[in-house]
Structures are given as structure tokens and as C-alpha cells.
Amino acid sequence: MMLQEAVNVGEMVLHHTADACSIDVYKWAWHIPGCHLNYPIDATLAPTKHVVFLFIAATLVFLTLWTAARSIAKTKTGHAPKGFAGAVEGLVLWVRNDIAIANIGHGGARFAPLIITLFFFILYGNLLGLLPHGSSPTGNLAVTAALAILVFLVIEIAGFIKLGPKGYLATIFPHFPGLHGPGAVAMAIFMSPIEVLGKLVKPFALAVRLFGNMTAGHFVILSLFGIVFLFGHLGVWSWGIGIGTALLVVGIMGLELIVALLQAYVFALLSSVFIGLMQHEH
Numbered sequence: 001m002m003l004q005e006a007v008n009v010g011e012m013v014l015h016h017t018a019d020a021c022s023i024d025v026y027k028w029a030w031h032i033p034g035c036h037l038n039y040p041i042d043a044t045l046a047p048t049k050h051v052v053f054l055f056i057a058a059t060l061v062f063l064t065l066w067t068a069a070r071s072i073a074k075t076k077t078g079h080a081p082k083g084f085a086g087a088v089e090g091l092v093l094w095v096r097n098d099i100a101i102a103n104i105g106h107g108g109a110r111f112a113p114l115i116i117t118l119f120f121f122i123l124y125g126n127l128l129g130l131l132p133h134g135s136s137p138t139g140n141l142a143v144t145a146a147l148a149i150l151v152f153l154v155i156e157i158a159g160f161i162k163l164g165p166k167g168y169l170a171t172i173f174p175h176f177p178g179l180h181g182p183g184a185v186a187m188a189i190f191m192s193p194i195e196v197l198g199k200l201v202k203p204f205a206l207a208v209r210l211f212g213n214m215t216a217g218h219f220v221i222l223s224l225f226g227i228v229f230l231f232g233h234l235g236v237w238s239w240g241i242g243i244g245t246a247l248l249v250v251g252i253m254g255l256e257l258i259v260a261l262l263q264a265y266v267f268a269l270l271s272s273v274f275i276g277l278m279q280h281e282h
Contacts, residue, residue, distance in 0.1 A: 013222040017215060021051045025133045048136050054137040057124040064088060064120065083237075095268060103272035105280055107162075111272070114154065118147065119268040126214055126260030129255065136218060139214040141207065148203035151271045156199070159278035171278070174198060202274050206267060213263050217256045224249050 021035035030125040032047050071085035081089055101108035102113040122138055129136025137143045160168045172195050228242045 013219055016135075017218050019140060023049055023052065023135075025131070033106065047135065049135050050143065052141045053128050053135045054125070054143060057121055057128055060124045061117065061120045061236075065092070068092075071091050074271055086268060089278070092116055099268050102270050103269065104276040107279060108272070108276065110157070111154070111275055114270050115272055117130045117266050118151075118271060122147070122266035123261060126263060127257075128164070129214065129218060130256055130260065134217065136214050138210055139218060141211045144207040145209040147210075148207035151206060151274065152199075152203040155202070155274050155278050162279050171199075171208070202270075206270060210263055210267055213259060217252075218257055219254070221249055221252055224252070 022029045022031045032049065032052060035046050035048050065088065068081075068085045068088035070087060071083075074080045075113070080086060087237060095116050096109075096112040099119070100112040104111055124144070125136060125138040128134045129139055159171065163171070171273045173192050174195060176187055179187055224245055227245050
């Protein structure tokens with residue numbers, strides 16, 4: 001009973017998933033200089049645990065693509081790159097051709113660097129949370145919202161440039177074939193709030209989907225670990241519970257690896273689809 005009372009599973013789960021001012025590694029803790037969690041003002045500017053891992057993810061993206069590019073540049077003409085460079089090149093070409101260009105359509109190559117960057121950044125952000133004592137910046141709604149707002153601005157600004165003022169206004173005040181005169185004007189005005197809401201729902205869906213999936217996975221894993229502490233007072237039975245829980249957690253961790261890749265793919269895919277819908281509104 002003493003063990004059960006000493007361990008607060010809910011506090012343990014929140015401690016490992018919420019933002020913090022320190023990074024704990026076993027019994028060692030590094031307090032982040034200048035860190036504040038006085039929401040909403042201080043935390044928007046001060047470095048926190050999620051901000052540190054945010055920069056780690058960005059650095060890993062740069063090193064991955066830079067290292068692969070240097071290796072490919074040294075590859076002899078007519079020969080395919082091997083090893084790490086070959087794997088990264090294949091992944092980049094897959095994102096560029098099968099996600100960005102395939103879903104954006106004509107002119108999609110211009111947006112391919114953005115989609116590739118989003119894919120690798122989200123992938124690394126997801127995977128960092130699966131490391132021991134790591135943290136997933138994509139499990140922070142502020143991070144996913146910032147990514148979604150970036151995509152939203154690209155969709156709307158690029159759409160305005162491509163369609164022009166008249167064509168862009170048509171995405172807010174749609175024209176319905178067969179309607180003319182006052183009826184067409186009334187229907188366009190009536191539908192405009194729905195069209196504006198549709199524009200806002202897209203980034204909201206991107207942000208909440210990524211945040212929810214990454215947070216839910218960590219909650220499940222940590223909650224299962226909590227079972228070991230809750231039933232640790234059962235003597236010999238606690239061994240069976242511990243082994244069974246450990247095997248289940250290993251399986252879920254394997255599933256989380258797939259989810260990390262899948263969520264990066266879904267975010268990049270939907271971003272490409274939304275950009276393509278605006279670029280080819282007609």
C-alpha cells in the first residue's frame with residue numbers, strides 16, 4: 001500500500017508529456033536557463049523543454065539533408081548513391097514526387113521543398129518523444145498550431161498570387177452555375193461564411209490531428225507503465241503483471257514508430273492536397 005500511495009500515476013504521465021523548465025535524465029536534471037512557464041506571455045518567448053527539442057529536431061533535419069546532399073554530390077555521374085545518402089534520396093524523391101507534386105498538380109515542384117521540410121521535421125519531432133527521457137515537440141499544441149498556420153498562409157497567399165484578386169474572391173463568394181442576377185448574389189453572400197469557415201477548419205484539423213495522435217500515444221504507454229506501480233504490492237503476482245505490461249508496452253512502442261511516420265506522411269499529404277485545391281480552384 002505504501003508503494004501504491006507513493007506513486008501518483010496521473011502526475012507521472014503529465015510530468016513526462018507536459019512542457020517543463022528542466023530536462024530530466026535519470027537522477028540528473030538540467031534546468032533550462034531563462035525558462036518560464038507563466039502562460040500565456042512568458043512561455044511564448046522563454047526556452048522550455050519542448051523548445052529545446054524543437055531545435056534538436058530542426059538541427060537533425062538540417063544534418064540529415066546536408067550530409068546526404070554532400071554524399072550525393074561526391075557520387076560519380078551515372079552511379080546511384082549508396083547507404084545513408086541513397087536512403088535519404090529515396091525518401092526525399094518519394095515525398096517530392098508522390099506526395100507534393102502528385103497532389104498539388106501542375107506547379108507542385110515549387111512547394112516540394114516546404115513539404116519535404118515539414119515531413120522530416122515532424123518525423124524527427126515524433127521520434128524524439130520515443131527516446132528515453134526524450135520529449136516530442138509535436139505533442140505541444142503550440143507547435144502543431146504554428147505548423148498549421150504556416151501551411152494556411154502558404155495556401156492563401158500562393159492561391160491569391162495564382163488566382164488573382166478576382167479568382168481569390170471567388171473562393172469566398174462562390175458562383176453556382178445556373179444562377180444569375182440577385183439570386184446568384186444572395187447565394188454567394190449566404191455561402192461566404194461557410195467558405196471562410198472551411199478555410200479555417202483546414203489548419204485547425206492539421207494542428208489537432210497531429211497533436212492528438214502524438215499525445216495519445218504517450219499517454220497510453222505511460223499509463224500502462226503505471227499499472228506496474230499500482231499493483232506492485234501484490235508480491236509474486238506483481239512479476240507477472242510487470243512482464244505482461246512490459247511486453248504490451250514494447251508492442252505499442254513498435255506501433256508508435258509506425259504512427260510517427262504515418263503522422264508525418266498525413267500532415268505532408270493533407271498540406272499538399274490543400275495547396276493543390278487552392279492552386280487549381282477552377
